[in-house]
Structures are given as C-alpha cells and as structure tokens.
Amino acid sequence: MKKFIYLFSAILVLGACTDNFEEINTSPYQLTDESLQQDFNNVGSFYPSMFSQIFGNQVNHNLTNVTYAQHLATPTPFVGGINNTTYYIRWNGYWDRQYNSVMAPANQVIGIAESTDQPMFVEWANLIKILSMSRLTAYHGPVIYSQYGPEGDGSYDSEEVLYNAFFADLDRIIALYNANTDYVGLTAFDASYGGDIALWAKYANSLRLQLAMRISKVAPALAKTQGEKALADPAGLIETNAENFNISLYGNKFHPAQICFEWNDTRMSATMESILIGYEDNRIEPFFDPVEDMALVADHPDWPYKGIRNGAQLTAKDDHLPYSTIDIDFNDPAKVTTRKVMSADEVFFLKAEAALRGWAGAGDAQANYEAGVRASFELWGAGGVDAYLADNTKLPIDYNDVVYDGLEDGSVNDFTSDITITVAWDEAADNEIKLEKIITQKWIAAYTNEMEAWVDHRRTGYPKLPPVYQNSSSSDWGLIPNGEILRRMPFTNGQRENNASGVADATAKLGGPDEIGTRLWWDTGGPNF
C-alpha cells in the first residue's frame, strides 16, 4: 500500500512545472520592451500617443477654455444649464489626462532614451512636457512640474518657479537642437515636422516667446530677458505657415467636428458672429458654415452666419441647433488631418506686442501686426486681406439671439459689442489701443487652438468679450460677480481628496482661495503698460 503513496507523491512533486509561467502571465497582445527595440520603437513609438493627448476632449476643452475664449458655444443646456459654461464647475478632467497620458509616459521615455544615449529624444519628450504643463497651468495656476519625476518630491510649483523652470529647460533643449540640426533620428516618429530639428528649434523659440509674453505684466524684466532671448536665437521663430507646429490627428476626426456634427453640442459663438461679421472678415467662410434658415440672419443676410452666446440662457437644445456649425470640412478626416498648436500668425502678434513693450529684436509693431493678419488669411485661404487691413470704419456688430425674441423678455442672450477698435493699424494711437487691435486679431487667428486666446483675455482684457448671460456661479466653486469673468479652474477633486496637503500648499502658492475667481500669477489685474 505504501508504495502507492510513495509513487503518487513522487508524481505530484515532479508534476509542478513552472518554467512557462512568465510566458503564460504575459499578454500575447501587448508589445514587450524587447520587441519594441526593433526599429528603435522602444523610444519613438510612444510620441504619437503623447502628442494626441495634448488636446483634451469635449469636457476638458470645448466646454471649458474654448467657451471661456468664446470661439465656440454650446446649444446644449447640460445639467439644467448649470455647468462649466455658466460658471458652475461640473467637469475638470484635463489634469488627469496630462499626467496620466503625457507626463508619466514622457518621463519613462526619457528614462529609456537616457539609458540608450539618445539625448535628442530626451529633449523632445522634455519639450512635450513643457507644452503639456504650459497649457495645464493656464487652467489651474500651480501645477506639479519641477518636482514631478524620480527625484522630485511631488509638490506643486508656484507659477514663478514654474515659468523659470520652463525657461531653463528650454535653454537646454534649444542648445542641443541648434547643435544637432542635421540629426534625422526623429523622422520615423515625427508626424509634425518629419524629423526636421531646425523646425523643432523654431517651435521651442516660439514657445519661449509665448511664455515670456504671458508673464510680461507680472515679471516684466524676466519676460523681456526671455522674450529677447527667443527673438535673438539663431534658430529663429515660426514665421511662415509652412513652419507651423501642428499635431497630427493620426487619422482621427478633428474632435470639435465630432462635438459639432455628431453630438450637436457646439456651434459658432455669438462673439465670433459679432466680430467676424462686423469686420466683414472672410475667414468666416473657412471657419464656419452659413445657416439654412435665412430668418435667423435677417439683420445681416449677406453674412448668413449665426452664433450662440457663451454662457447663454438655454431652454432646449433644439432651439439653437439651426445656428452655424463649424465648417463642414472639419468633419472630413481626409481634409483636416492636423491641429494647430503654434502658427506664424501667433508669433507675429507676439512680436507686435513685444515691440510695444520695447523688447529688442521684436521689429515694428505695425509690420508684425499686419504680417500676423496676412499669415492667418493665408493659412485659412481667405481673400481680401488688403482691404481688411485698410478698413478703418467697420466695427463688431451687436448680437441678437433671434430664436428667443418671442420670449417674454425678448432680449435674452442679446448683447451690445464693447469693441470700438477697427482693424486698420493706427500708428498714432496709444499702446492700449494698439494692444487691443493686436490681441483682437490674435484672438480671431487663434481659431482651433483657444488656449492662448483665453490666457490673453485674462491677461490683457482683450478682446472685449461680452460677459456670460447666465451666471450660475456660487460659493461652491467661488462667486463671480455679474459682468466679471471666470479666471481659473479649481484644483481637481481628485487632488483635493488624495493630496489635501498638496492642494493646501498649492493654494498658498496661488495666493488666493482655490476658487474660480482667483487670478493667476500673470493675471495681475493691473494696467497693461
């Protein structure tokens, strides 16, 4: 009997074979680091995923900064009309997207690139990190940047520390890229510039100029130093549309087109209607589509476009669906394959403002202003730029929300435009007027990438945008007095719950309560000059 037991036990002990366990526990449909070494994909293949997360989705962008910049507006009364667009915060998800899908993978890629001695890839990822965080800080103010990484303590940077860190990192990136303009290693992975290092250096300089301008009021000396550095750098700036920095859509549809045409959740803004029609701006045609129902545009039938007021009072979604959509070409992934991040027009407008601020190397304000407008017209294929630039009479029009004319209060959502400047440059005008012209044109040209337009509006007060009609702000997220604007997004609830001490520290660094009315560092509220 016992021999059976011995035999049996022997079988059992020999039976445990664990050699293939590692293979079994690896998904056959994931790509291993080893496999990715082929064609150097272990570094390069991660860049498309990071770039494609720079722009957020509907709630991250379209219902947040796009609506605050007033390029597009929603016809949909989400959550009973009380939501981000009317200053009651429902969605605040851009933070998680940037850390989970850009920052963490970027740091991993940097680690691999460093270990395989590929500094050009290291700095490419560092540039993406600056791009990501420079956008995120425009929402919240303090973010976790210099202390994010293997050596960091995870604390928030004050904005002053943050911008200095951006500039220091840009110094290193630009120096390396300028020294290696013949490097071709990025080519296979770079859907933006095809691996052209000289163009990346131009973008990095342009980004420095953009960030320098952000802080021009709060830290004028630093801004000037950094701005002049950008203007003087031998690599130059993005000054032709061919040099524009665009992110590939990687075959996907331009997301706002999905929001507009599939979800019917976004339309042209009333502000766009007021400004583009008032100035008779031909860019309206590539931007938006005309309405079908001419009754909606009885006051300007020659310009049959109709927009929705941002922060409108909305009864039913259907009410405003007949208003102007974005241009139908955006809905075709074959026609619109990229999204603009930094374009020549923006650089010219930055230089125009730099000229007003007396930064060396900026050139002439008027020349830059007009070059910016021309670059934008060229980019969008719009005609009539000469007449446009020469026009010294046309002004933005007042807005009437025609579908609500029948309401008891027929003036619901209507506004009178506060903009009194014309397009034509006036060299005799004071800097304030000149700045208003520059920023107003910069605002129009920013179409499809509204982040900086929102920053400029908070920083300079331009363009003179109408306030929200429905102000649903409350003490929950901070009260915004009627006529005033939301100035930031609160820290996320995820941070408040998981990192309460960090948020307390960040709030101290913010210099005001963690509310939507608190001004960011560069949003001084003081005079522009």
Added chain:
Amino acid sequence: MTKKLLVILALVLGSYPILAQDKTVSGTITDASDGSPLPGVNVLVQGTTNGSQTDFDGNYTIEASEGDVLVFSFLGMKSQSVTVGSSNTVNVSMEEDASQLDEVVVTALGIRREEKTLTYAQQTVRSDELTKTRDPNFMNSISGKAAGVEIKKSSSGAGGSTRIVLRGNKSLSGDSSPLFVIDGIPMANNRGGQPGMWGGADGGDGLSAINPDDIESISILRGANAAVLYGSQGANGVVVITTKQGSAGKTTVSLNTGYSFEHYQELPDLQFKYGAIGAAKESWSTDAGDYADEYVENFFQTGHNFNNSVSISGGNDKTTAYFSYANITSSGITPENKYNKNNVSFRGSTKFFNDKVTVSSGVIMSIEETKNRLPSGYYLNPLTGLYMFPRNRNFYDFKDNYEIFNSDRNLMAQNWFVDDHHQSNPYWIIYNQPRTNNTKRVIANASIKWDILDNLNLQVRGNYDYKTEENEQQHAATSNGTNVHANGAWDFSDVDDQLGYFDAILNYNTNISDDISFNAVLGASYQQTKYGFGVSVGTGVLGLLYPNEFLFQNLPTNVPVNSTASEEIIKQGVFANTQFGYKDMLYLDISGRNDWASTLALTGNQSYFYPAVGLTGILSEMFDMGEKVSFAKLRASYTQVANEVPYNRIFPQHSISANGGVNRNTQAPFLDGKPEIITSLEFGADFRFFQNRLGIDFTYYSLTSTDQYINVSLDPSDPVAQGIYTSQYINAGEITNKGVELTLSATPVRNDNFQWVTAFNFARNVNEIVDIGPDDERFYNLGSSEGYASRLYEGGRFNDLYVYKFLRDDQGRIIFENGTPRKTELLELVGNLDPDWSLGWNNNITMGKFNLGMLINAKIGGNVFSQTESMLDGAGVSQRTADARDAGGVTVNGVDQDSGAAVTTVDSETWFRAIGDRNGIGEAYVYDRTNISLSQLSLGYNFNVEKLNLPISAATLSFVGNNLFFIYKDAPFDPELAMSTSRNSQGLDNFNLPSTATYGFNLKVTF
C-alpha cells in the same frame, strides 16, 4: 403512497463506483410508518466511498464484507446503521426525521462524507427547491434558502448573471465570487461584461450552461474551510453542484413542462400632468394639463417563459446512463427581448475488470441565444427616452414613426423629438440597434476510478470546458450621435473561454484501532484557463465606410480590430486531507495544500502553502443528553487560504493605441507581489430537539484577509509615482469579516394528513477595513458614478456609500445661496450598501396530496442609490415634481447664507434641478435598502397515479409565483436588483429594467 411519490423525484440519484467486497448484500428498505418501499435511499459502507441506492421498489444491492457497517440515509428519514452479519439480506425500516442530519453529502472535490462529521458549515438545497421556482437562472432561487448567501439578480432579464457573495466581501480587488464546482470539478464561471452608468448590457455568466433539471443538489460551502482542497479559487467559498446520475434498475423517464409569465413589479412614479415649456426636453411647465399616461406601461409587455425538459436514466449493475434535454424559450418584458436555450447532457458509467475499474464520462452542451437584453445606464437605453419624454408631446407620433425617411440621405432615419446624449427613441433602439448574444458551450469530462485495494482507490479525472461567445450590436445610421457615427456603429466580439482541469486523487480508509478510523486523501491538480481570447471591434463614433453594413471590410482605417485576451492562468496544486474519527463521536480534519500559480511569475512567490484544521464533536454520542435532545454537535475549524493575483499584473507591457502609436504602460511593475491570505476561524453548533422536530444550526466566523492585492492609483504628487507611474499594485491592508449564521428549523405540526416544516435562515456579517495599506489617508474607489462612489477608507467598511450632501448649518438647516440649495464640496459618507442582516423564512406545508410552499425574504439595513430618480426629478417627470408644483413649491428647512433669513419654500424647478439631474445632491436619492418580500409561493398537487391506470409512476402539478410583492420597502425600485453583478456599481439604480413578478405552473411526470 404520498411519500413514495415524493421520493420518486429522487430516483435518479447517482450510483457510485463500487469497491470489490466479499459478498453481495441486498434487501428492501421500507417506510416504518406504512411499510411502503422507499426508492432512492443511499446505502453506504461506513468509512468507505462504497455506496448504492434503492430502486423504485425499495430494493438495493451492495458489495460488502461481514463486519462492515451499512449506513442507510434518506431525505426526511432517520439514518440507520446496520452491521453486516452472515446473512446476505439486510432489510431496514426507516423512521421519519425532519432533519437531514445523517445524510451523506458531497463535499470538496466530490468526496462524500456523512454530514455529521463535517467540521465546517455546509448547507444543501435540494433539486425540488430549484426546479419548483423555475427561474431561468437557477441560482436566483437559492436566495433565502441558505444562510450567509447574498444573491443579487441582474436587472437584465432571462439569461442574465447573478452576483453571489458568501460571508461578505473579502477581497479589496477581486469580486469575492465563490467557486462553482460540478461533480467535483471546477467550472468556468467567467462573467460577461457588465453595465455601468454610461450604459452597456449584462453579458451573462457561466451558470446558464446548466440545466436545472439535471441538478440533484446544490451544497454551499460558505467558508474557506471547506474550500481548501480547491485551492485559492475556493477562497470565497464553493457552490458544489451535484448532477443526477443514471441508476441501475428500471429505466426512468421524467418529463417536465413549465410555463410562466412575468410582469414588471413597479415602474418609477411618474407624473403626466405638467408638460414642457417650449421645445425643452424637461417637463417644467407649471400649467396643468391632462396628458397621456399609458404609453410608458404599454412599452412593457408580459414576458413568457417556457421550460421543457426530458430525462431518461437507467442501466444495469455494470453500466448506468443518464440523458437529458431541456429547452427554455423566453420573451422578456420589453419588445424584441428573447432568450432561447437548449441543453443536452449525457452521463454514463461502466465498470470493468471485475468491477475494479469504473469509467465515467459526461458531456454537457448548451446553446444560448439572447436578443435585445436591455442595457442600464444613461446611454443607448430605451428607458431614458421613455421615462423623460415631455408630457405635452404625443408619444405615439414617435412610437408609430420611430423611423422616417430622410430624403437628404436617402435612408430611414431615427425620429425623436430631441437631440440629446441621454435619449433616443425607445423603439428605434429596440428595432434598429439590436443586440445579440450567442453562446455555445461544451463541458466534457471523464474519470477513471481504480479500486486498488478494498480501502484504497485512485481516481483520475479530466475536464474540458469550452465556450464560444459572440456578442454583437448593430447600431443603425442616425442612432444617437453621442455614441454612434452617422453611418452607424458596430460592436462585435467573438471570444472563446477554455478551462482544462485534471486531477488525481488517492483515497485511503482504514481503522487504526477499534475506536479510531482514518481517512486520507492525497491529490494533485492542474488547471489551465484561457478566457476571452478572440477578436473585438467597437467602431463607436469612428464610423463605418458605408451606412448600415456591419462587416470588417466596412471599417475605416482608424478603427482597430482588437486581438483580445482577458486571462490565461495555469495553476498547479498538491493537497492532502486526513480525517481521524474516534468512536463516531469525535472527528479531526487536517488538510494542506501547495499551489503554484502562473500569475505570480517573476515574484519568486509563485509557490505557496496553506493549511486547515477542523474538529467536530458529537455531544449526543458522548453524553446521554436525555430524550429531548436528539442530536448535538460542536465544531471548530481554522483555515488559511492563499489567493493569487490576477493575470498580467506583475509586469504588464505596452499596447498599440488607436492612433497607431504605442501607449506606454504606466503601471509600476509588481515584482514583489505575493498571494493574498484569508485566515478564517469558525465555530459551529448543531442541536436537534424533540425527535428532530426542532433544530438550531449556528455558526460564528471570523475572517481576516491580509496582504490584500490592491491597485493604487498614484497621484502625481506621490513620491512612489516617481513621475513615471500612474498606478501600482501593492499587497497591503487587512479586512475582517465577522458574522453569524443561524438556521432554525422546525416541524411545528406533523400528523398523517398534515405537516408543516418551517425554517429561518439568518445571517449577519460585519465588515471592517482594519488597515488600508502604508498610507492611512488613502482611499480606494470600488466604483463611482456621477455624484456616487463606493469607497474604502481605513476604519470604514466595504461598500461604504459616498454622495454629495446638503450643506447645512449648525441647526441642520439647508444652506441656500440665491435661492438654490448648496452641496458639500466633496463626496461624503452617507451609509453602506450592505444590509445589516438578512433573513429568509421558508415554509412547506403538506396536506394530503397538496403541498404549499412559501418563502419570505428580508434584508434589514443598508442603502441603495438611485440616479434614475435624480434624473427624473431633474427632468420634471417624477410624480414628486408634480406634487411639488401642485403645492406651489417645496417646503424646506433652510437658511439663506447671505441674509441669514429662513428659507421655507423653494420653487419646484429650482429645487429639483439643483438636487436632481446629473451630479446633483445625492443625499436626496439615498434610500434604505430594508425590504421584506414574498419571494415565492407555490402550490403543488401529487396525482394519484395508481388510479389513472397509465404507465406513469408519478405526476406532480405545481403553481408557482416568484418575487410576488414587497411586504415592506423604502426604495422606489427593487433594491435587491443589481445593475451590475460585478463588484462595481453595487446598489446603484441607473435606468435599470424594473424587476418582475413571475407566475407559472410546472408539470412533472415520471414514467
């Protein structure tokens, strides 16, 4: 005769492999009360696994030696032991016994034991309890019939899944589901996808492969104690399903036919008095009207379930066979919801080599087809549009014309009054976004048992379980643009699940001395699972090249076709179990197991051992406890079970993203992972009084789960993240579950014509998160939705419910600002989703040929949360909002935060828009889970077949009502219905299909 007819139901009990013995003993077993023969009585040679059964005429034969003790046991009868003497005939007259104490029950790995020797809690539910209720998913009928078993039925209707938790949630990351075992072999119970707040439908689970008529009994081993022999997969308890086997003797044919119809129990309380203002989608007019109200009810229909099955069993002393076929055809309570299932099963057993080798095999095949199983959640759910339709509009315009011709596109397009992400035309979804789920499954097993010696046998078994499942939803062009491209969308998956299992078990029995018996089981098992291997496509808003064509060639280049793999695991184990018995009064169990799990590869911890020990003392054998005490037993056990981590968590790699790039994995490697440990201590007492007419079975348990495997999402500020990881897995934490389970059974009345048997099953489980890991402040989201989260905090409990509450001042007044109530900044604890205790009260009254059954279930305590009510309030369509408008506003106890003035009345729309809709003030939508329901009522009649003069040996007709009504409840929906049967979204109602009451009859005829 009545008894005889009743027991015929058990005729098809299994016949068990027989050890070679000295001689053949035969005899007749009769009922002591009337002398009638008893079929289906278990006969077992004590201390062995050698057993037999009586045939229809009460006759049995068994191989035994002189001096062996034969144990006769039968449901409802007192077991008897008779020592085999020189005679070859042993006749026994059995006495009635309301208890089922001395029964031989099936335990771990199919090993049979006398129930009284068990050192742990086990409760058995017999086949008649299962088939009586005729629930298409048989596990739903267990609810209330066994203590400590929490069952939540999916809201998705026929073929849906069931959530079962034994003794509370034990794992922070797993879903705490028990292991299902059929005839000793683990079964794949891979649950399909589950709905969440954003939509989706229940993908069913593996249990539906089983024909309930094939089930002999279901034993529930609640503790890990019982499950140690199954390894880690039994850590959450085991549900042991024993199927019917062929038996030697006369061929028996059994026919079962049943029909039931079902109707919704309750719809949300909707108003039809106030319509919308203008084109608004919400009904917030304050001008009363008289609007159509019947279209909501008319959307639902009466569901029908047809059950038909036939089984044939028979054989001779060498070979037995059992065959069955069953069909379930159902139509649900919503249009086009259909379910069809065909089951075929075969089981055979043959003895070779002088009966020393028994070869058995079985095959179960099932084919299931489900159409339009309703989803839950906000998106693509017909109920959102149905409930929220503005009252002043004409619903029939949209019902009759759910599609209209679109001349711009030259196709039929959806017709609905609004373009809204939450709403579609309900009939469009039903007819033009059809959902199908087709499953085919084969479970095949074979076993060889070799009786090496009289008291030593070796059993080798193999099992292969294969399922292929095709899921598809074809969304026609112009379906809701939030989820569907203008050309339509296609969700398709075709995946296979495979489970291969192999074990070898050596079983040895001996008597060490006259007083001490010894039993040893030594075994090894190998199991490989491969779940979810196949392909899937979800085009969503990315589109199709040409409208309304659902095929791979029609996919645009940016739609990925995914190769899928949800898990592949190899587990190997060796185990040993020994039992020492002393004078039939004291039993000691010692077990141990070592596992090797592939999911712990690279950690060095892939091999792990865990022990169990148990002790049972039968007091009534030790002491003379007087006449009143019929039986008394105490038991105690200590068990450890280790639970490996899930698949592909240790060192995950990178995945190709839809844009053609590669998504870098940001989960930190888990190279020091180790198995979770559940340590349990259990004490039990089983007392029977007054000739077993009163019984108390009590269990106290204390479970401690440590080294919990937890997924921690790493905040960017977390130093552990190192700026490169966004999540990590750790082994940490400690969860305790302490509880009591009490079964009180009694036969208050028993005489010749009338018997009343009643049983209470009571359970209470107290859960505590003792330690949450290294960071005490950290919490884990078990599931969250807008304004709702189920979270774990240290010191809290599993399933703690967090919602936004009203902001209140010191006096408890709601703080208002500009006329609107304010809410808390963050989600706050408001209650717990689990009940404080559960009670099932089961009654059986037999009167002549009639049998009346009644089951009352109660859950006391706990909370549930309704996003449905919140949305309906926000849309102004709930009756609550009409009542408020009738009253001229909502009466509140509030205060204005700026002026300090009291706020006593709020405008209805302002109030409900603030607290309702999405992400409102959830506190207003938290309900008490407490409910008492009449879960089952049945009336059966046994025909006097002898008078019919037909070749029928038994016939029973029964009428059954399931889930009839609530005697008490607080929630405006069935709080026991689960939107999801996974761990997430428990206690959440988000446009769930209403629960149904079922009425039907069942006729069973045996030839």
